[in-house]
Amino acid sequence: MPPPPLALIPPDVDVVEVRGTPTGDQLAGAEVLYVWDHRFADLAPVLRSADRLRWVHAASVGVNRLICPELAQHQITLTNSRGVFDISIAEWVLAAVLSFVKGLPDTLALQREHTWLYRTTGRLAGKRAAVVGTGSIGRAIADRLSRLDVHVTLVGRHESSDLTAVAAEVDILIAAVPLTAATTGLIDAEVLAALGPAGFVVNVGRGATVVEDELIEALRAGTIAGAALDVFEVEPLPAYSPLWAMPNVLVSPHMSGDYVGFEADMMGVFVDNLQRWLRGEKLHNIVDPDSGYVRG
Template sequence: MTDASGARRSGTSIAVVPEAAPELVAAVERAGGVVGPLDERTRGIVWSASSGGDDLAEVLRRAPGVEWVQLPWAGVDGFADVLAAVRGDGRTWTSGKGVYSRPVAEHALTLTLAALRRLPRRARAVEWRRDESSRSLFGADVVVIGAGGITAALLRLLVPFGARVSVVRRRAGDLEGAARTVTTDRLVEVAAGAGVLIVAAALTDETRGLVDADVLAALAPGAVVVNVGRGPIIDTDALVTALASGHLGGAGLDVTDPEPLPVGHPLWSAPDCLITPHVADALATTPALLAERVEHNVRAFLGEGEFDGVIDLDAGY
């Protein structure tokens, strides 16, 4: 962004909506922005709700002069309709991409270890019963779907275990810390014989249903599946079947399809399935992490540096 753009935007109004979250208001002001009500003077929007695509579309209609919009989370599938409608309109859209990488990677590791050690089954036990069914992460063949910030953080966490990690991504290109990096068309190939499959990708048309019955069947008997990306990336019916058959040794899911997972769904009663209610990034520090991103991007909007977490409207994340 040029200095001229920054000078022109200096003093322009940024609206924090639909709720004026205090930590986000403070972040805008720390960066030198002016927080104001939503009106014809609004040039930037910090969206403070985790969803509400229809509401955001209405806000944009009321404030046609908006040049930049900050969304709160890394995943933007909840705003897919409004993002599709504004493609090519010249606005800059940014997300929380990368903001929550470390806590989500930590949660992915937690679910992986829990599933490998059969903790879901053991936590439900009401009698003392020993078995030798646990598996180790040390030296395991691990497949990770997605090559964003979560995967980068997870690769660092996996180093002490000496795991051989294959990363599956949309575009060709190596990723530091991965033994190999392949494109999504080779997923079944790299899943063959793997002991751990971790989903850490965004939900797009390409990734929806990517982990299907063929992928699950390719995994080693007793393998575990972890999802900290988005629920619909895994075919839920195929996952239920693989768990019930005993082919999978377990699953750790922070996201599901459908979500919220209804009472009585077979995944709740699967003895080797651990479900957390989409809380991988729900920490006491989460608001502060988002505030840091907002502060950085307000400065960029005012002409100081580059935006972080820019959304590729064509790719959908």
């Protein structure tokens, strides 16, 4: 990730910039920890070492790597950056779905070969899509798809328990959920088989939501027609992964939400919360550690 725009933090706040694992001296007296790099995963020892720490803010929406028992034990509030990436991720999903329906990968391949080949493609209007995840990102995706005359079903926690039945009724299955025990391996061979040979899978949530080996097998066998993936079980996606070479797969390096200027917008969410913190007001985007996401 690019460096955080620390100049946006109010000048009357003492800022200690940490590169790597924070030392005891760097943590001494700290009340707020801003985790800029979402890959930061070793929060527990930090919380045990920072006696005065009361609030951790994540510069990301997914916070599964930051959830640990020490949050509750030390009564530390965890917040995230919900809202920053809603529109950009929804736009990425639209681009991926339209590219698939309109056959743009084939068009580009034929262009590179200087081949003029007339053919017809599909229509997005009238397609049926299920968006798994009813958070702000999932709702933004559903809103924009519905504006293009797609029949959208929003799938929440209760409905996702019978995702096979949901998949059997749609053409496009979109995962936009945080990684929790309930969402790990949610989209498996059974769900993919129900989606069917014309089905298209999109994952902009977390890689482990989809059983990757079973997805690869479904793509190879023609169980489904294609997939657009921005997240993977292992990141960066290993060079040996078959997904790289599959013509019916879009591989994107976990960037669906990032846009020019997102760093300032993301810092803006933190600064707004910081002002609330300094005034003693309730923070926005408080994560429920038990569920792993912001409720409501």
